[in-house]
Amino acid sequence: MAAAEEKSDKGIDLFAVRSILFLPASNERAIAKARDASADLVVLDLEDAVKPADKRNARDAAVAAVASGWRMPVAIRINAIGTEWHSLDLDAVARAKCDLVVIPRAISAHLVHGVAEAVAKPALAMIETAAGVLAAAQIAGASVGLIAGTNDLRSDLRLPLDATRAPISAxxxxxxxxxxxxGIAAFDGVFNRLDDPEGFMREAKEGRDLGFDGKSLIHPNQIEPCHRAFAPSAAEIERARALVDAFKGGAERFGNEMIERMHVQDAERVLERAGG
Known part of the structure; x- marks a missing residue:
């Protein structure tokens, strides 16, 4: 799998994905709602969101759910290597008609490559441990996108429950x-407080400022504000258009600043994100 690949081999432009909605594959009602939602990517979860007693049913439900058409790409998150469900999940995802596989607790490129090869699908790797963070550069080379697993990362780093995001900023x-x-996409972790829309927007905007392409979500109500947070503002779009129109080549003055080709590329990216 080429490290600089910008799309999965099924043609999914992950740089255009702003919202990744995770939901338990065991929840039939949630799956039905997700089909009509506006998420850019849906992940049917077999891991943390599913009780051990429900793992088998969730696996069967995920395979059945992706057998019919969806308006957006759909991935399945498997259980981690070393668990009793991992190999069964691999077999299920290999025959399922999902677009991607999501690998939890990725700690090595070898692990990610092995899973992607076993299921014959491109892999999104979740970085959610200290070991995963330190190996992120190698893991990225075997993946089509990275997802920050902020809840598990906090736990692995033994942070206080009320700690801000400052300790995981690095x-x-x-x-x-x-x-x-x-050359792949990166996605911020989930925001747990469903009754705090202002907090969600602050965190989503912070994620965009850090350079993430989008964010993981745990409820459909988070989709619309997520899209707003990761969309360029009217002022950004206006400035980008003016910069592109003004550029003649080489280093030159634009208002009170000096610009060159890289600034034009940044502006063109803003306009592409805004839909032109």
Missing amino acids: SLQMIVLAARAA
């Missing part, structure tokens, strides 16, 4: 750096 930046170096 880890988040390393995930973005690894993704950018490999």
